[in-house]
Amino acid sequence: MTLLSSPTSQAPAQPVALVPHQRTGFWGVLRRSFVLDLRALALLRVATAAVILLDLAIRSTDLEAHYANVGVLPVSALMDHAWTPYQFSLHAASGLWQAQAVLFAVAAAAAVAMLLGYHTRLATVASWLLLVSLQNRNPLIGQGGDDLLRMLLFWGMFLPWGRVWSWDARSRPAPAQLGYFSAATVAYVVQLALLYWCTALLKNGPEWTKTGTALYYAFSLDQVLLPGGRLLYPYPALLRFLTFAAYYTELLLPFALFIPVGVKWWRLLVVGVLFGFHLSISFTLYVGLFFIINMASVLGLLPPMALDWLTARAAPHAARTRRWCPSLPTWPLPWRLRLERTRPSTADGRRLARTVSNTFVGLVLAYVCWWNLDDVAVLRPAGHLMAAPVRWFGYLFRVDQHWGMFAPAVFKDDGWYILEGTTNTGRVLDLNRSGAPMRYAKPASVVALFKNDRWRKYSENILFVNNAWMRPYYCNYLLRIWHENPAHAPLRHLSVVYMKEVSLPNYQVSRPTREVLCDCEPVKP
Template identity: 35%
Template sequence: MTRTQRQDHSRTTELHDRLWQGLETLRRHARARLEIDTRALAALRIALGTIILLDLFHRAGSLEVFYTDAGVYPLAAYESTYGRYTGLSLHAASGELWFQQLLFAIAGLFAVALILGYRTRLVGFVSLVLLFSLHARNPAVLNGADRLFRVLLFVALVTPLGERWSVDALRRGSARRTVVGFGTAALLAQPIVVFTQNAILKHEGERWYAGEGIGVAITDDAMTIFLGNHLGAYPGLLEALNWAWVTLLAGSAAFLLLTRGWLRVPVVFAYLGAFAGLLLSFSVGLFPFVLAAAVLPFLPTQFWDALERLVPARVAHWQPRTSWLGPVGRPPLEWRVLETLRQRGRDDVASFVTDYGRSFLTIAGALVLAWILLFGAAHVSSYDVPDEINSPHLNEQRWGLYAPDPSESYDWYGTEARLEDRSSVGAFGDENITADRPPDASQEYEDFRERKYLESVRDSGWGDSEGIIATSYADWACEQAIEEYGDDEVDRVIIYRFNQPQPLEGEYEEDSTHYTVIERSC
């Protein structure tokens, strides 16, 4: 080798070494920001199971009304509306109350098993199936938080949720401290896509980036609750909160991904504080709980170590015994099968199954990450997803809460019964229906799901879905009125929509108007 060749070879080797060192540094920095402490995953698992229980408990109060043939959305309505969900609901196997109660109880048991971390991935998958089935049974009561919840649960299942603080961990006898991979990257990407997309959609409006978004949203009396009812007296504070919220949304990628260690902790708690404010101010369903759960994986190892140091030593060092679990404490079935194969000299088969399982999870995590980024970007850009994969069941990454602008009016509804003597009364035994603006429009609804359903009734009454949702509601209202006033007394029911432009500078300048959604003979 000549001197020139040796010099070229030396430069090539040096360049290769620098490139390798650069890639290694990049990999190390990426790993530090994308790895998740397994205690954070455990906290997420517990949060997901708890949200399922809270959701079931909340829905149970209107179980008969929304999920049985005796309510506003019988199976006949399910089969004729929301075609994308037809045939996808276990809850639609029967319109009887006892059947719905049974499925609710089963879903609750699986939620408890998820909290405890028993066969976590299998239990989580069954919980997801039951959750989707429940959503499909009556989509008219859903809002974006329900969709975000099932998406988050789905994404979380490609990560080892049962690695710590779980029955599964006791059965294994070991646990990793942190994990990193495509699955964890997908889990961290999901809330960032939600925040960033929402920030972009808000930019298409006029209010949020003028500092007025929260000020307008807080005047929506049908959505504003508790703390929100008092914030309108402080316009300066509302503008500051507006800019803080927009900053958290638009800067989420930088705040949550570029930070690490202790620097990330106050950032996460800033988001948690914002979600607490959302919970106390607006009736938006599960959004505050699901968003809070979604940012838990960002809490770093330093936080969990410090939290454990606050626990009394006798508690921190207490170790439960697998013998206490009885039959549940046995090693997982798949472990016992693999061990049997090895004992019979089939190490090759056992190794193939183990490697195949790991490869499958890696591929699944990569596909989920690609799904989040592809569909999330498509919704805020001119890019069209290829027709081959543009399914309504995949196109779930649409996050437009209060975007592009908050509504500048709000609705409430009234159901009137016309009696045979031509008098008018409230169909449900309440006071006569009037167009007077209520003192607090949010109190006109039992909860946010009734508000969502009545919005669907309104849309159906204007001609969507062939009017089936509106007519089913009117038929149910007839039954309630007949039960209240007698079969021979009720002639027809009328559902009214009342619309009130929101106040300007604290003063209502326009009266409410009302429209007939549907009038139906009983």
């Protein structure tokens, strides 16, 4: 790992040249695309930690429903239907929601430490470990943004994103250079490119590549449609243009990350376009934290001129903050947990550590590229490139990834849920509307039926035939929480009904059909 810039203070007031000594030769030119600013990495760390805290806050509202044995996925069902022998999960060690609450609190503490840059390496490792554990506990509510958040933490364990703008940096001399290059910076840049390339290549349906109707069908899905999408929906020509614009943005924009000439301008272009791209998604489609995670992920690409501008404007506020900011104690950690350097190292020791780290990261990056190539069907017309026995590493360290949002084509099956409960007196109630009399009419906002995007994703997964095993657990959970409220009328039967409404071309409207996903009755004492 080599630092490549002129000596500067931790928060320079003047612009800083990232590469003061021009490197010559092919490799010197090639590496320019992978030199990152330490300040950009610090912003990436802060944004990643903030997203983790937001994710924990949202998930914590469903501790019992999503992570306890009395919820929709008991540990026994997880092990029987949604587990691989190479996974691990501390959250699966107990089926009590109280145990989940403790783990959530530990994860939040680790994320706060990472945000502040306090024992940064240890906090990053702990955050990665607990995030993997949490995602493994309930894979039925996961989405593509979770894969990206997990990979940001994984590569972050090998990045010096606590070297500046952190609590750890207060007790260390300012870095002599701000430019940083290593195998981890290569992995970070390549990971972002793989994300968008594979997203585009997986979208090989005619709606994306030929007819340009993908966004028409996406905005036909009431389960994800937001007001912004509703405004665009009546304009087919505009939707066709935006479909191709989205497809070719994902396919072509990543190439700009590898152009070794005018790197700062290409990176500004990439960051600006992707910020606008994901911001537009947030106004049109209900995708949970997906857009926030993607926007946070590109902050490490910010070039020095953008960071100089930011530093100059943030410096006065930072000075005021330091006056009242308390000092955190430097608690001694057991030697087995000390992942940060605690004593001066020798040149040979540093060289060995760099070699081991870069070699490991390089091997994992090659594995990740292999995994993604295997995932993109257009590049493997016959069979899989990666044999099943080799996949254990991806599942164990959770570097497995799939970037198939709305791929290969957009779902055509839309609809809404009705929780049809029958009381002991024969009345039929809709539990989705707090026990109001049953009504089969389509609600004004289908999105409003979901408490959060985790529940929306769960309701999407429960529709698949191979996930039919999930349905009785969901039905029994609904019955239990209904009867926990003494004001609710006792039910003798509950049906989870899906009003299926297939999306048709040219703004045609299909007639909804009633599909009963599962029936259940209260367990008699």
